[in-house]
Amino acid sequence: MKILVTGGAGYIGSHVVKLLLENSEHEITVLDNLVTGFQETIDALTVIANENSKTLNFIEEDLSCFDKIEVIMTEDHFDAIIHFAASLVVPESVENPLKYYLNNTANTANLIKCATQNDVKKFxxxxxxxxxxxxxxxxxxxxxxxxxxxPTEPINPYGMSKLMSERILQDTACAYPAFKYAALRYFNVAGSDPDGRIGQSTENATLLIKVAAEAATGKREKMYIFGEDYPTPDGTGIRDYIHVVDLAQAHIEALDYLEDHESDVFNVGYSRGFSVKEVIDTMKKVSSVDFTVEIKERRAGDPAILISDNTKIKNAMNWEPKYDDLEVICQTTLAWEKRLK
Ligand SMILES: NC(=O)c1ccc[n+]([C@@H]2O[C@H](COP(=O)([O-])OP(=O)(O)OC[C@H]3O[C@@H](n4cnc5c(N)ncnc54)[C@H](O)[C@@H]3O)[C@@H](O)[C@H]2O)c1
Incomplete structure (x- = not known):
């Protein structure tokens, strides 16, 4: 297959591209405007492609340039699209909702339109x-x-921009039976490639495990726990942290799944959670650094517990997580953080 990966220079997309280059015969094209992705990531993936006697095609382009996207899609005849490109900072989405509806929803709608016009079968x-x-x-x-x-009731424009895209996919798949999609609802993504060749380089990241790794490497003086009075065993919020390589593998399985199944939506998580304190303690243990942690008030919109039920994806696909271990997630995050300047 010829596969277009939008956002493949970013954190999760690059891990999927690496797996595709190492384990498949597919021809991969990454399209990315490098707004939060990195040329260094494309360079690292190009080396991996060469090692596997493959070529990685890279197009530096913005999905909002509809005319150019139309030309690319018409000329290249992709069989499948894996669409990562998006804006994803929740507080920013509250301050600047239109950025999110334009980049996440409108650009996705245009990409889907181009996909249907050019016989793309899987999305x-x-x-x-x-x-x-x-x-x-x-x-x-x-x-x-x-x-x-x-029930799906997003409480911020980021979540709504993604839910609207899911709805556009659902309606499009009804109207164009040859077009099939899998929408993967990721829970809290963390960790990095165990080979240490790619990882999360996102600047000003707000995700807990990345922040804890920054504290452990001295890039932050201290970190905060927001709320210690939740109805959980240790009072801090519980989340479902999934290693990025297991998440990446779910995309490969989803491509296979669509070969002979209908479109659908799947949670991708481990169906278990860890508290903020457990994560911080684990990062302190794997780094052997007792960094400073301060308690602050709860943040608005942070539920006490958010974990996935992953029964559906496990029953539907051959997806078998390999890195469901908080220490491994923290170790690989830390190892990458140490490599970053
Ligand atoms: N990181 C998480 O914990 C998480 C959780 C749930 C869902 N997601 C979703 O996963 C996807 C990837 O997230 P990530 O963490 O890898 O983020 P990321 O910022 O590292 O990657 C996004 C990539 O998309 C590119 N991009 C953004 N807008 C673009 C545009 N208009 N045109 C072309 N390229 C564009 C960026 O340059 C970047 O390389 C996003 O759709 C996000 O909503 C992420």
């Missing part, structure tokens, strides 16, 4: 647990995890 979409919003404990079982059929 894998990066969705998010933010589509669920702040789940109502009266309606969902937070302990066993969120199901794909649970």
């Amino acid at each position: 894998i979409f990066s969705s998010t647990a933010a589509t669920y919003g702040e789940p109502d404990p009266a309606l969902v079982n937070l302990e066993t995890g969120l199901k794909e059929s649970d």
Whole structure:
């Protein structure tokens, strides 16, 4: 297959591209405007491609340039698209919602339009647990995890921009039966390639494990716990942290799945959670650094527990996680952080 990977110079996309280059015969083209992705990542992936006697095609382009995207899609005849490119900072989405509706929803709609016009058969979409919003404990079982059929009530423009894209995919697949999609709702993504060749280089990251790794490497003086009075065993919020390589593998399985199944939405997580304190303690243990942690007030919109029910993807696909271990997630995050300047 010829596969277009948008956002392949970014954190998660680059891990998927690496797996595709190492383990498949597909021809890969990355399209990225490098707004939060890195040329160094493309360079590292190019080396990996060469080692595997392959070529990595890279197009530096912005998805909002609709005319150019149309030309690329018409000329290149892709069989599948894996669409990572997006803006993803939740507080920024509240301050600047139009940036999110334009970059995440409008650009996705245009990409889907070009896909249907050019016979693209498979579309894998990066969705998010933010589509669920702040789940109502009266309606969902937070302990066993969120199901794909649970209510989706995003509480910020980021989550809504992704939910709208899911809806556009659903309606398009109804209208164009040859077009199939899998929307993967990622939970908290962390860790990096165990080979240490790519990782998360995102600047000003707000994700807990990355922040803890920055504190452990002295890039931050201290870090904060937001809220210590949640109804959880140690009072801090519980989240479902998934290693990026397991998440990447789910995309490969989703491509196979669409070969002979219909479009669908899947959670991708481990169906178990760790508290903020457990994560920090694990990062301190693997780094042997007792960095400073301060307690602050809860942040608005942070639910006590957010974990996935991954029964659906496990039953549907051959997806078998290999890195479901908090120490490994923290170690690989830390190893990459040490390599970054
Ligand atoms: N990181 C997480 O924890 C997480 C959780 C849930 C969902 N997601 C989703 O996963 C996807 C990838 O996230 P990530 O963490 O790898 O982020 P990232 O910022 O590292 O990667 C996004 C990539 O898309 C590119 N991009 C953005 N807008 C573009 C545009 N208009 N045209 C071309 N390229 C553009 C960026 O340059 C970057 O390389 C996103 O869609 C995000 O919403 C991420």
